[in-house]
Amino acid sequence: MIPKTLGLIHTSATLIPVFQQLCKQYLPKTSLFNIVDDSLVKNIAARGGELTPSISKRVADYVASAEDSGADYILVTCSSIGAAVEAAANITSVPVLRVDQPMADLAVREGERVGVIATLQTTLQPTADLVQRRAALAGKEILLNTRLCEGAFEALMSGDAAKHDELVTQALYQLTEEVDVILLAQASMARVVDTLKNEGKNVPILASPPHAIRYIANVV
Incomplete structure (x- = not known):
């Protein structure tokens, strides 16, 4: 049944209009x-990428708050806190989805050589771990290729979107030669995908937001 009320939990306010449109x-x-709590990812980064028990508790508290606020389905839109989302789902009476799970399942179905690309290490590892676990659950062996676009996130945060796009495009272009499908660990990278399509690259490049919302609309 399609949810009557969807609660979205974000670590960046910039994603609100993206999901509203979807x-x-x-x-x-x-x-x-x-x-929205943008301190979560900042706290993870300050701790060297570690998802600490205190951060996980805060995620669980937000999930509980969303349920208390009337959500009959909860979507958490940040991949960096994915492990905490899965833990919270086990103690919540309404369905809770981490945003990258539908994308990961699709990637596993698409090919054996799977690429994961991110601009933050704190997002890269959780997404790669998820893909490996979803592949194991599906009984499929995959070859995982991860790529960190160093400097791209810092460029975007400093207002240099062009530099961010250039670095991500370069990494995507390289990965298309090595894999069957590419996952974008962060929604902010989706803006450069059309550039590669225009250059004739046919490797599927998956972004989590549309796949998550379509999953809720079509599968739930």
Whole structure:
């Protein structure tokens, strides 16, 4: 059953309009509300990429708050806190989805050589771990190729979007020669995908937001 109320938990307010537009397209009759805490990823980065028990507890508290606020389905839109999301789902009475799971399942079906690309190490490893676990669950052996676009995130945060796009495009272009499918660990990288398509690259490049919302609309 398509949820009547969808609670979205973000670590960046920039993703709110992205998901609002997707929900308008695929879940037009579903009510939405957002919970945002951009300190979560900052705290993880400050601890060398470690998802500490205290951070995991905060994620669980936000999930519980979303349930208390009336959500009958909860989507957490940050891959860096994916392990905490899965833990919270086990103690929540409504369905809880980490945003990259539908994308990971699709990638496993698409090919044996899977590429994962990110601009933050704190996002790269959790996404790669998820892909490996979803492949094992599907009984499929894959060859995983991960790529960190060093400097791209810092460029974007400093306002140099062109530099960010250039670094991500270079990494994507290289990966298309080595894998069957590519996952974008962060939604902010999706903006450069059309550049590669225009250059004739046919390797599927997957971004998590549309696949997550379509999953909720079509599978739930």
